[in-house]
Amino acid sequence: MKKVWIGYKNIPFIGKMTFGFIFGIAVGVILGKEAEVLKPLGTLLINLLTLVAIPVIFFTVVLAVNKMSASQLGRIGWKLILYYALTTAAAVLIGLGLASWFEPGKHLTLPDTIVDQPTAPNFSDVLLNIVPDNIILAFSSGNVMGIMFLAIIIGAAIAIMKNSKDVQMNKYGFMLEKFSNAMSELFYTILRGILLYMPIGIFAISASAFGGQGWGTLKSLFAFVGVFYLGLLLLWVFVYAGFLLLSGTPLLNFFKQTKDAYTTAFFTSSSIASLPIALKSAKKAGISDNVANFALPLGAIFNSDGGAIRMGVSIVFAANITNLQLSPPDLFMIVLVGTLLSIGTAGVPAAGLVTLAAVLTMFGLPLEIVALIAGVDAILGMGGTASNVIGDIIGAAVVDKSEEKRLAKLV
Secondary structure (H helix, E strand, O other), X not given: OHHHHHHHHHOOXXXXXXXXXXXXXXXXXXXXXXXXHHHHHHHHXXXXXXXXXXXXXXXXXXXXXXXXXXXXXXXXXXXXXHHHHHHHHHHHHHHHHHHHHHOOOOOOOOOOOOOOOOOOOOHHHHHHHHOXXXXXXXXXXXXXXXXXXXXXXXXXXXXXXXXXXXXXXXXXXXXXXXXXXXXXXXXXXXXXXXXXXXXXXXXXXXXXXXXXXXXXXXXXXXXXXXXXXXXXXHHHHHHHHHHHXXXXXXXXXXXXXXXXXXXXXXXXXXXXXXXXXXXXXXXXXXXXXXXXXXXXXXHHHHOOHXXXXXXXXXXXXXXXHOOOOOOHHHHHHHHHHHHHHHHOOOOOOOHHHHHHHHHHHHXXXXXXXXXXXXXXXXXXXXXXXXXXXXXXXHHHHHHHHHHHHHHHHHO
């Protein structure tokens, strides 16, 4: 039994997810409605993801803000942040536009699930929720925007304490940083445990879904994946290539020099794991060490264009399933919220599902939709992570070129 467990753990994450999904489809098609007896195993996965969603987001943002000193938030810092915001917003818009055009999930229903007509939050509600009046209530109610606001100000406060001339204040600052690191590792350890169970949950989800829905579900999910990858193609061709051309960077040579980074990211589905290779690729592409060493770690934490496209497509996918009509103000809020939350997505496998669960909750959409999307998460994660990594390197290249031009003018 021990050998079986070790062998299971050693199977690549993508392989386990894909096998669970395909095997679940087969069981669902063979057993039909009877496969829904497996549904509780899928519900357990949803509950586990929801359990870690808030703390993972909170401590990720606290640590990210804490690592940005005042000098780093200078000229290079604001250029990178502006780049992240622009590409992420473009990614959400691409996802929303394509999903609204192709309408994946239009004729799909959740198996044996009664869904109340959800109400999307309006602009004023979201603004008021940004600053919560009760810290405990913000966490217990799952107020994601309020929790992000708290994470930002707490991270900034810790950074100020660490740089304080007061010895005691300085000591407390480093203690809080260690505490935040420890709590982050705690919940990522829990998440890694959930990832071990995830193939089983995915198997149960796909079996129960396909048992009740059959090939209609398969068609809708593959339409979802197709729209997502079409969005990635548009992002690379128009947004990424556009930034490179504007900065004067040769396209073919750049993508040739950085191929190790985005191919590694594609197969590992982890921005963090790909970071050492991304740094080597960036330097190989001629990006200066100072910019690359700052931009790529920052991007691995803050930049998630692939996740932003998935966010946009997923919200429309969920709205189509629940027959929610999205108005232009609703779409604007999705762009705003999707941009902010995608910037805080951690670079680990399945983190997109954690963030998506939080976003669906915020917009009043059923978490069962995460279960359907989780079935193809391995496929989505590969392309999304590759886009995240190449987007980080392109951001570093664009900023590096702008710094070179600035220095040339000063000479």
